[in-house]
Amino acid sequence: MAAKDLFHNAVKQALLKDQWIITADPLTIKIEKVKFEIDLAAEKVLAAQKAGRKIAVEIKSFLNPSAITDFHGALGQFLNYRLALQMSEPNRILYLAVPVDTFESFFQEPFTQEAVKVYQVKLIVYEPLQQVIIKWTD
Numbered sequence: 684m685a686a687k688d689l690f691h692n693a694v695k696q697a698l699l700k701d702q703w704i705i706t707a708d709p710l711t712i713k714i715e716k717v718k719f720e721i722d723l724a725a726e727k728v729l730a731a732q733k734a735g736r737k738i739a740v741e742i743k744s745f746l747n748p749s750a751i752t753d754f755h756g757a758l759g760q761f762l763n764y765r766l767a768l769q770m771s772e773p774n775r776i777l778y779l780a781v782p783v784d785t786f787e788s789f790f791q792e793p794f795t796q797e798a799v800k801v802y803q804v805k806l807i808v809y810e811p812l813q814q815v816i817i818k819w820t821d
Contacts, residue, residue, distance in 0.1 A: 690744045694780045694807070695723060696814040698740070703727050710739050712767045719767045724775070737775040739768060740807060745785040754795065757781075761804055780807040783817050 695705060703725040710724035723740040741764055743757045757779060765777045781790065786808040789795055799806070799820075808818040 690782070690809075690811050691722060691742050693811040693814045694740060694742045694809050697809050697816045698723070698725050700814065701727075701816055703738075706737075712764075712771050714767055714770055717767075719764055721764050721768075721777070722780075737772070739764065739772075739775050739777045740780050741777065742780040745782060745789065750785065750789040754789070754798075758798065758802060758804070762802060776805060778805045778807045778819075780809055783808050783810045786818070 695708065698705065704727065705723060705725050707724035709720040709722055712719045712721070721739045722742045725738050725740065727736045727738075741757070741761060743753065745753045745757075747753050761777065761779050768775050768777055786806070790799070790806075798804070806818070806820040807816055808820070809816050
């Protein structure tokens with residue numbers, strides 16, 4: 684199984700375990716002639732508020748030798764997807780899903796932390812083997 688497929692399924696299963704309903708796999712958005720495919724869309728009904736929470740999740744594995752190269756691609760994709768969502772589904776919140784080992788190493792670097800802060804990247808930190816969500820950052 685390819686790494687992308689393995690991590691895709693791990694995040695999908697982690698969301699299901701956390702009581703999310705997967706509504707699209709992938710979520711396709713079209714802005715005129717430009718088509719985007721975000722890995723997953725999910726919804727969760729919050730009983731206390733009687734309102735739904737909608738998210739989109741772009742899953743990244745960070746398996747290449749250069750984490751910064753992977754980050755460049757992930758950040759560019761995240762920013763484009765977020766803009767597309769703002770134009771088509773403004774109530775859906777975009778998250779970037781990253782593996783816990785990458786979060787605990789590369790995402791602790793000052794440059795990465797500043798980029799996440801400046802570009803307001805929301806993260807889902809996942810553990811791929813146990814298929815669980817470790818942390819949400821807003």
